[in-house]
Amino acid sequence: MQSQAQKQQNSTSSLPFKLTPSDLVTQNIILDKGDVAFKRAEIKRYFNQTFEGYEKLFETLVSDEAFYLRPCSLRHPLIFYFGHTATFFVNKLTIAKLLPERVNPRFESMFAIGVDEMSWDDLNDAHYAWPSVDEVRAYRKQVQAAVNEFIDTVEFSFPIDWNSPLWPVMMGIEHERIHLETSSVLIRQLPIDQVKPHDWFPVCPDAGSAPENGVVKVPAGEVNIDHQDPAEYYGWDNEYGVHHAEVPEFKAAAFLVSNQEYLEFVEAGGYETSDYWSEEGNAWREFTPDKHPTFWVQKPDGDSSAWYLRCMAEEIPMPWNWPVEVNSLEAEAFCHWKARTTGRPIRLPSEDEYLRLREHSQALDHQGKANINLQQYASSTPVDQFRSGDFYDVVGNVWQWTQTPIYPFDGFKVHPIYDDFTTPTYDNKHNIIKGGSWISTGNEINGHSRYAFRRHFFQHAGFRYIESDAEVKTHFSTYETDDSVAQYCEFHYGEEYFGVPSFAKSYAQIAIEAAKTNADFAGRSDLKVLEVGCSVGRASFEMAHYFDSVLGLDFSARFIRIADQLKEQGHVLYTIPMEGEVMEFKEKTLAEYGLSDVAHKCEFMQQDAVNMKPIFQGYDVIVAVNLIDRLYEPAKFLREVHERLNEGGLLVLASPYTWLEEFTEKEHWLGGYKDEGTGENVMTLEGITEILGENLQLVDGPFEVPFVIRETKRKFQHSLSEFTIWKKSK
């Protein structure tokens, strides 16, 4: 086997690549068509531009020592980020089985897991014996050579899609482009004496007084996204899928909020007034020592003081007409204050409202003139310089917070070689930013991107407020990771395994058929159903196709929460095990099962089946499937169930009779034991018949229906539930 070193000697790659300032400006690569040789060269150039452009950024540090300072107590020092983007290429190519061997296993361990601001922000406090900057530089050269070698020799065809061998390369490039921006933020957070200006990264010289802001009408319109792989450009998994929204008319501020406009909030005591802040905002406000935006610097100026702005590598007198940079919590507090003082419904836009504004203003079409893609300055510019339609800076200058926690579009799938890029952000704690900043490049500005950060994080990000009475619907998009809840999500809404049809749908159909053939229900269209043990609700929803109303009860509030969420929001996210702790990420919707239109007929409540409130009565059909062998006193439920049924009504009962002392003490088993008196085996159906036979009549069954519950990718519970259908005769 050739060593990596030998491979490098064989390489046709002509390193080093010679970077010029114009290389910092990116042109998105079209991936879905082209000529192989040309595309190979284009991607190679894009890779080297990015790889060396990233290194260029670190020239703003005054010394190697600056690489080892923590810009923030919660982050690694920059040396980590310097190595990290190189290691990322190696790791992704390695797990895609495209690289013959690692470049430097020790470095690739050290630089692999860090503090990704898009991921968890808890810092690993283990001692890191960081290598020297020169060692990392040498390592980066090795990786650069290996990737060039790979690009030179890989066989590929069009489209370059998720499964293309070039996808990990594109992923690595775009990953590095993200870090170009986020590292610029970290550099901006270093002490000013650790950084120095750099002529490739010039600060805008224009500053002055801000224009008067005001709101301008955005007409109602639709947002329609249907973005699928393969697509024209590289995309992160969260960008794909289908999304449709109707956006009512609203008004949006013409300008991003400037430092000057924001100063009013600061001077109005905004940082001291908890009323303006959300609960999360107040928690952050009490934690942070600053009473002003984080990049604002107050310096003595004679008897009073003067405001300065910290740029990436310089401090300059406050440019009042530049956009203010704040986190989402500050932006939200400003809007509350503004709404309070004006009496108008001022708030942050949702993602959909931003998209509507962008389309209305045709901002993407004029992006070439915006302060974006490092095509103008390495800093903000005045808020009134780049206009499209009635609005300024709809793209570029600084990112714009939305009030939308990021969520998956319908049809979302996790990219298998980077399953922790997006999924950890589906937690209702990461809000979407839109528009891009002066240093946003590549995928960040192709119009599809959806980046999200924790609401207290700082980026080169500010905001534009809007005025609207419309309520913003927040998608509940936390991944359900509770093992049993997720398992039942998959059981109800997931794949079919071993050719066994959806059990919840099957038994809903059994209940519907039983009702259709019940003479006492003839001509009735007002049938009320009670499902006891509805779990995460699929069968209740399915039954709502036929019945007038369905009430689903379950002992577990965790299950009921999912059923409710599906009813209200139409979708659920969950993770299920593949092997060991490696998880698969799933999104399921009511829409894909045609249940959206009937969900409103369902209600869900937490309730103990053995101790149900008297109010639960008067049902035409009661369904209790896979319930009784999980009750602590099943006989009590069965003894009372007829009281809750209308005359002529039906009970659909089913269970695999898996009696376990964990759930039901042996003395309460309905069967599956030798009778103490007679010594004879008592089967569960006998026990059920003895109880139900007093008040109900068996009208169908017993018959068995199979069901499959997935435990891992290769292990399943495959069971049979025995059904009996009982009638309360008139």
Next chain:
Amino acid sequence: MQSQAQKQQNSTSSLPFKLTPSDLVTQNIILDKGDVAFKRAEIKRYFNQTFEGYEKLFETLVSDEAFYLRPCSLRHPLIFYFGHTATFFVNKLTIAKLLPERVNPRFESMFAIGVDEMSWDDLNDAHYAWPSVDEVRAYRKQVQAAVNEFIDTVEFSFPIDWNSPLWPVMMGIEHERIHLETSSVLIRQLPIDQVKPHDWFPVCPDAGSAPENGVVKVPAGEVNIDHQDPAEYYGWDNEYGVHHAEVPEFKAAAFLVSNQEYLEFVEAGGYETSDYWSEEGNAWREFTPDKHPTFWVQKPDGDSSAWYLRCMAEEIPMPWNWPVEVNSLEAEAFCHWKARTTGRPIRLPSEDEYLRLREHSQALDHQGKANINLQQYASSTPVDQFRSGDFYDVVGNVWQWTQTPIYPFDGFKVHPIYDDFTTPTYDNKHNIIKGGSWISTGNEINGHSRYAFRRHFFQHAGFRYIESDAEVKTHFSTYETDDSVAQYCEFHYGEEYFGVPSFAKSYAQIAIEAAKTNADFAGRSDLKVLEVGCSVGRASFEMAHYFDSVLGLDFSARFIRIADQLKEQGHVLYTIPMEGEVMEFKEKTLAEYGLSDVAHKCEFMQQDAVNMKPIFQGYDVIVAVNLIDRLYEPAKFLREVHERLNEGGLLVLASPYTWLEEFTEKEHWLGGYKDEGTGENVMTLEGITEILGENLQLVDGPFEVPFVIRETKRKFQHSLSEFTIWKKSK
């Protein structure tokens, strides 16, 4: 609904039935053909004969008080047995859903579970508030009426088989016939002053000196049993199935051992000499105070003493020419003593040897003249009165112990409404008795019956010794009840569920196919296989069809014991759960899978796959299926496995990769985790490939093969095992 009382009034039954002494003699009922009306009357008569004949036996008790004495510290008083046979009818008809309601639920609880000498002999010490004898008599009358009513009205057809509604009636009758005999033993164990002679139960007046015993040749021959439901007569489940044996020539004693012949052993100090006794025999000998047969009574007679014999209801001077009555341990000790003193291979016959003797002597053909079926006396008779061929008392007089612990014939199935009649006796602790006694009636004497008692129990039983050098093979017939062992017995040898073929057979075939297509094995017929993790051995046996030798290793000695037993004895018994604690009884044989002829090519040993002895090397094929995710250090096994393989050899590896910390600490998982260094998901196949790739080459796979493990009647694990096949290149 009609009450039971009303039903009785409606009954056409002409109770009471008028019993005469001749009714005590039974005629077996032909069940497989006949006329419905005639058969109804015949069975009804047989029922009433039996029911009232049983009551007649209790007339030997001097008073009602005698019903409440315990004949033995380990047994219920006779009042239990008096009620029990009636309750049995009600219980069996109830669980067969043939009786509209119970007769007396309290009695039927009290009289249901007792000390059945064919079942467990541990006594329930709970206080019993026994009813009066008159109450039980009245209860018996009620039951008799109910059963007569049932017989009068039940619809049935021929054959009357296991599923016939008359089967529970026949079962009840034959059950009562057993208790007629066993109660006669209990009465025989009551103090003599509690019993009285009865003219329906006369003691034989003939007694005298015993004839000289000697052995007579029985030529070699076959035993062939193929007894299936429906059969001519009623049978207990243990009588059905297929059995074949070749019996070598032996010599058998002409007479049963008489009291006189046995006296020699007693006087030779047989009860004081541990050498003559088995381990179990010595344990019993030390426990029991008697130094002579239990029904022998020594009474002062002037200066010395004289021997008497306790009969059922009388004591008589010792009839020396009657057969001695002993338990199996005493009979065995006598044979040891006799062998020692004569230097000849004297021992008890096996069941097969008895059957061969019975056929050779044509004893069944002359049964009408034997002391059996209460047709002569209510006691033994001299050993030289009933001759058939060269032998006396081959049937009748007293039962004859065999040295065969009862075991199921091939194809044994448990009768569902009486699953504890036979199965608890398959424990290697219950020896078969043959031939019947003076009070054996009904099924007991139809030639098919197989009764077995604990070796220390007393019946009207003695023995005949034989002389033979042939070794007696004992069937190991304990039901495996260890949950996981029984589960794997079913997994390997049991039913196929959900249409998934036998997994062990499937992967054996995969190994065979891999070997057949391996060029390095061309022309080889001496291939050696090592199966690591062979569990209960099915795949090892299957592989022996093709390979020259198969060594199966497993960490669990419990599994290896089953594999060994199958190799040695060809069958296994186990119980698996249906619902809760209700079990299904299973018997499986190698023969039914065509594995008997190749089993000798297999060996099984306990071994830790992670720490295998160096001696295990030089194999052409190593098979390790569903193993690695149960090892505490799977990497160690994989790293070393190539050393145990010959050059050109194959490794067949498979697993569902179900990693659990219970078996494998997380640091030892081969996959299913995020790499700590890189943060990337590591799948198990990658981990395997990394280790095995060093020394072996992947030649086939990965591909998945499904398997199903039954947990209950309605719950299964349905999994997929991923196979890879690796080769050690020359």
